[in-house]
Amino acid sequence: MDQALFVFVAVVERGSFTRTAEELHMTQPAVSQYIAALERTSGAKLLERTNKYIRMTKAGEIVYHHAKEIIGLYARMQNLVDDLSQVASGGISIGASYTFGEYVLPHVIGRLRDRYPLIRPAITIGNTKEIAELITHHKIDVGIIEGEYEDKKLLIQPFAEDIMEVVVAENHRLHSESRATSKELQSETWIVRESGSGTREATDRLFAQLQLLPASVMEFGSTQIIKESVEAGLGITLLSQWAIRKETALGTLRTIPAEGTPVTRQFSLVTGVAPYHTKAAQLFIDLLQEGEWAAGKLLR
Known part of the structure; x- marks a missing residue:
């Protein structure tokens, strides 16, 4: 692997030629020479350097991004070669x-x-x-x-396979229903995960299947916060059975039979x-x- 790439990444992440030289057991002029050689090879200035800071140029950002990938790939390649003669470690x-x-x-x-x-x-x-x-x-x-x-x-x-169900607080009114209808689900406040999460994708799929437009939706980026909010009576949600095992065992959360559920993924x-x-x-x-x-x- 090109040592200049490794040195460049180290300088960027440590923000200092001096600290990089100390940690890599090199002299500071040697670090500077590696950076200069990489700039000559790439044909662009990669770092702006003053007495107060080191900052990547646009070209430096491109080189840094790809250098990280190259270093990671090299490490994986070496691990694969080492694995041929080693125990699992x-x-x-x-x-x-x-x-x-x-x-x-x-x-x-x-x-x-x-x-x-x-x-x-x-x-x-x-x-x-x-x-x-x-x-x-x-x-x-x-x-x-x-x-x-x-x-x-x-x-x-x-x-x-994962199984997901509608989750409510222990004393929620829907718990007494034999099977919650789409109309009842629509009138509830729904607490959902953020876009990009698998749990949100499953929830949106349920909404589309039942043509639900909930009266109110709250979006949180953590399953734990969602569980705490449901326990506090702020709304209902759709969660994996794995996520609520402890709460259902304690009786603080309950799953309810509802139209369109269980959702599998x-x-x-x-x-x-x-x-x-x-x-x-x-x-x-x-x-x-x-x-x-x-x-x-x-x-x-």
């Missing part, structure tokens, strides 16, 4: 959308660590769109998303289209695709 970066990431993934990681204690997982949680973008830009090894998502640059493989594995994975990533993928997961028996 090393790091794996996993991205997951909120429902799976917060309520299911910790159990999966626990099982992975039991089998392969030398594997070191790093977890990123985001909505479905954010996780897909991290895979696209080679910033994580494996992603898990909820619901429907299409991108020709990614390999998306469903591996388990897929949990899907997302990777780049390259056919190779590190040994750690492949073992994690194999774990997800085992029979019990594919049969939809998540942790039962």
Whole structure:
């Protein structure tokens, strides 16, 4: 790998030639020489430097963005080569959308660590769109998303089914109904996730199916806040059974039979289209695709 790219990224992220030289065990003139060589190669000035700051030029921003990807790809390539002669070990970066990431993934990681204690997982949680973008830009090894998502640059493989139901507070009036109608659902305040999340995509699908135009909608970026709000009687929502297991066991939240429910969706594995994975990533993928997961028996 071109050492100048590595040095350039280090200078940008540390904001200092001096700190970069110290951390990379180089002299400051050597750092300057690497940056100058990269600027000659690219044919553009990449950094604006004064006594007070270091700032990327427009050309520098382009080089930085692609240098990060190149460094990540090089590291993955080296890991793949190392894996040929090593036991399962090393790091794996996993991205997951909120429902799976917060309520299911910790159990999966626990099982992975039991089998392969030398594997070191790093977890990123985001909505479905954010996780897909991290895979696209080679910033994580494996992603898990909820619901429907299409991108020709990614390999998306469903591996388990999720069930979603209408959720209300313990004492909500709809709890006494045998089956809530679309008219009753429309009169309620709905608390929903932000656009781009798998949970929001499922909620919008339910609204479209029932032709619902709720009287009031509140949008929050966290499933936990939504649960707390529903418990407080601020409205109703649609959530995965996995997200409310503790609350339903305690009796603070309840699911109700409602028209158009339950809503089913897929949990899907997302990777780049390259056919190779590190040994750690492949073992994690194999774990997800085992029979019990594919049969939809998540942790039962």
